[in-house]
Amino acid sequence: EAGVTQFPSHSVIEKGQTVTLRCDPISGHDNLYWYRRVMGKEIKFLLHFVKESKQDESGMPNNRFLAERTGGTYSTLKVQPAELEDSGVYFCASSPTGKGEKLFFGSGTQLSVL
Amino acid sequence: AQSVTQLGSHVSVSEGALVLLRCNYSSSVPPYLFWYVQYPNQGLQLLLKYTSAATLVKGINGFEAEFKKSETSFHLTKPSAHMSDAAEYFCAVSKAAGNKLTFGGGTRVLVKP
Numbered sequence: 001e002a003g004v005t006q007f008p009s010h011s012v013i014e015k016g017q018t019v020t021l022r023c024d025p026i027s028g029h030d031n032l033y034w035y036r037r038v039m040g041k042e043i044k045f046l047l048h049f050v051k052e053s054k055q056d057e058s059g060m061p062n063n064r065f066l067a068e069r070t071g072g073t074y075s076t077l078k079v080q081p082a083e084l085e086d087s088g089v090y091f092c093a094s095s096p097t098g099k100g101e102k103l104f105f106g107s108g109t110q111l112s113v114l
Numbered sequence: 115a116q117s118v119t120q121l122g123s124h125v126s127v128s129e130g131a132l133v134l135l136r137c138n139y140s141s142s143v144p145p146y147l148f149w150y151v152q153y154p155n156q157g158l159q160l161l162l163k164y165t166s167a168a169t170l171v172k173g174i175n176g177f178e179a180e181f182k183k184s185e186t187s188f189h190l191t192k193p194s195a196h197m198s199d200a201a202e203y204f205c206a207v208s209k210a211a212g213n214k215l216t217f218g219g220g221t222r223v224l225v226k227p
Contacts, residue, residue, distance in 0.1 A: 056214060
């Protein structure tokens with residue numbers, strides 16, 4: 001069984017540009033989460049999808065971040081325009097319905113905004 | 115609001131020695147508690163979880179953690195470190211299954227031969 005996959009693994013962009021991160025959860029997992037770790041800080045929650053619906057987006061930093069999960073399968077996280085403070089590792093995680101206490105994490109996307 | 119504190123961002127242990135990683139939490143409700151591990155170039159993997167059953171929780175790779183409500187702690191231990199235990203370890207708390215996780219800052223473990 002394939003795990004959670006994230007694309008790209010690394011992205012280097014300039015301030016003001018747009019970047020789109022993609023997450024493919026484990027097939028059949030209704031729950032999909034985005035987390036972020038800024039260098040030297042804790043991993044912080046961004047948002048939670050249940051299928052295609054946003055269950056909790058309380059961790060989204062501001063309106064430059066847009067997450068979508070069309071069709072309840074893969075998800076994208078777009079940052080537009082990117083700022084220096086957006087640099088960090090963006091993790092995606094998924095879990096099946098009814099077993100939400102165990103998350104399966106992807107290996108993350110390292111985003112560097114120069 | 116929930117919070118998690120991990121004492122020590124870096125820990126160095128000798129191979130065969132005890133591994134002890136400290137985690138304290140604050141939560142307004144009985145928490146779900148977790149330890150995750152991240153090996154180089156991989157995603158986080160669940161080591162173990164506490165969900166209000168037994169206070170001593172056994173996980174994978176010989177790790178275990180004990181929930182102590184009076185101390186609001188959930189320290190992670192392993193009796194004998196192995197070189198393959200070199201990784202970063204994260205303690206996390208949530209209010210319920212399926213709820214968002216609040217992570218500590220992480221502890222990077224170095225194992226010396």
